[in-house]
Amino acid sequence: MEKKIIIIWSGQFVSLLSSSAVNFAVIIWLSLETGSAEVLAYAAIAGLLPQAVIGPFAGVFIDRWDRKRTMIFADGFISLCTIGMVLLFYAGYFELLYIYVLLGLRSVGSAFHMPAMQASVPLLAPESQLLRIAGINQIIQSISNIAGPALGAFAIGLLDISHVLLLDVAGALVAIISLLFIHIPNPVQEVLTKVSIRQVSVDIWIGIKAVTKNKGLSYLFLFSILATFCIMPVAVLFPLLTLQHFGGGKYEMSLIEVVWGIGMLVGGGLLGVFKPGISKVTLINCMHIVLGLSLAISGALPAAGFILFTFLTGIGGVAASIYNASFTTVIQQKIDPTMMGRVFSMFYSIAILPSVIGLLSTGFIADNIGIGRTFLILGSAIVLIGLISFAIPSLMALGREEEKSKAMTIT
Template sequence: MDNSWKRKFSIIWAGQFISLISSSAVNFAIIIWLSLEKGSAEVLAFAAIAAMLPQAIIGPIAGVYVDRWDRKKTMIFADGFVALCTLVMSISFYLGYESLLLIYVMLALRSVGSSFHMPAMQSSIPMLAPESELLRVSGINQIIQSVSTIAGPALGALAIGLLSIGNVLLLDIIGAIVAIVSLLFVHIPNPQVAEKSKASIQQVIQDIKIGFREITRNKGVSWMFFYSILATFCIMPVAVLFPLLTIQHFGGGKFEMSLIEIMWGVGMLVGGSLLGIFKPSISKIVIINCMQIILGITFSLSGYISSSAFIFFVVLTGIGGVAASIYNASFTTVLQEQIKPEMLGRVFSMYFSVAIFPSIVGLMSSGFVSDAIGINLMFIILGSIVAFIGIVSFFTPSLMKLK
């Protein structure tokens, strides 16, 4: 593989960077608009579920087609479809039609587009970068996502203050166009696929089974998936409750909530930068396990500390962001190294689906559970479970044998 892969990644990253920031800004602007116009936590929860549930449901099916289709074209059409859905929302606002049902439907359709784009993007990386550079590439991807996490909400808040919601939505369309144009300037090779005929329902089911067997054939990867599922079920409800912990326990307001969100993004930026600059010599599985332990400890301590220790909470949030960033990048790299390139699309789709379901469970149940046992105790319990999972992982021989 020649050195041209760096130039290709630079072009792709530039387009994705603009697209991620614009999408983050628009998503945050929609949250602000719904909060101001509807003033209902239930409305926000349904909007979040609409934006995530389709990915969880059709993710494995989308992965089958991602592995059979041209991945560059898949990303282009997925970006275009998401932009089209955003345009429909924007036009409806211009016409004064502000139906919640329409917003839910468009958010769901945007999610469908994302369910094809994310696995296509992740499964394209091993086809462009040398295996020795995959962890560093994942680190840089984390940097891009972290910057969008930091800058997106700030841009969204500014935009919704200066523009109408219909005009703010146009930012997402501009970002999608930039991402599509950047992809036109690069060639992304596709892996050799034995079967390229049109996928019938039976063939789709068969391909999903093949993707599942690709995971289970490697005991180490199977255990990594299993532990990740358990950890995600604990992490996602905690993530949903961060604003409530900030308000109810630490007595914070909008500024404090924004500060916590920004600190998490800064932590992710630092974590991604560390992987982008340095090339760790230790096993990526050891890194994953250690990051789970650190992340769990930060959650538990956040629920344990006094309400007067808000600064300590801010620091813990930043450390948690670092751990989450390094964990995600290392996990992604292990999959890219262990799974055959022609199987990566469906495997990543399964992973994204598995990761989204706990988010939905957290959104539906976090309010009820936190009212029953208290937000602080929920942070302590779930954080302890995440740390325990990281410790147990060290005592799983097949997992520790992975590089």
């Protein structure tokens, strides 16, 4: 089992590294070319909306299709779209619209790849190792977040955007090759012989009920969605806060991305090495508070406070890493493997759709309220979400169920 996971992680690491480099190169290019919060918001929407719209439908098929083939197909589709975009740029068709289209097509591939990957892990590892594996997965993502921006900044400094995009193609190819060497088991289920709107709707509803039948899990989803709604606009404004508020440039933008990645690396490392003595629900609530505080304080800093902003960004990375790993593990433990693909897809979609509304107003908010105040307001809202979470009995009971399960296992 461990050998399979190592092979998957090796391929995914290269793919994540190349994607991180390309994504950051695109952000630098858009920020320097336009300096517009609206343009960055539209780019974020293009990268999120397709995944949000088709996510629930994709999840139905992920649960019925071979998950290994699904990941290979998704990586291959993203590569073909990227190659098509490179050819357009070579031919002289070079506009912002094409960047948006590329981000949208990548989002379609991610709608299948990400949930299929998450749904495959419980089939390859015992439940007792899920949090540790989630922590190590955060380490891999963190290393990509550290090295990716540096690679992206270096690439965009030497090459034009069309050449930089080819890095993504190379990374996806390595990920596909690594998947060819392993077998991923699929849960026993009925074969999808006929596609119908009614059947897809029924399957989506089954996925929704898998979450809503557990009141504590429903609240966990709700608060995570509310937090995502607040985080998305702030994430888009990070480059502009560095450029406009703190007067930074390419180097400072790269530094902030690297520090965020280091924070995520530390958070994943802590989970990979140590088993927390508190429940994952309590961890999630605490990380909401820590992340919210780091964002709110960052927004209140003066223009000369870049060093402290860098430190707070690292703290936020630690909190985000621990939160992501803990949330993913709770879902993997509480949801039946035959429904996990649609549940992960449903969460991504439900979390992203409200965030798109927030992103649409990002330009207006940044221009009228100010980027710093936006960080302060939305960070404070995330802190409030974390505090309220502790006051919900059914949500905290979800954590106590986990602690009882641990005690029974030890006994």
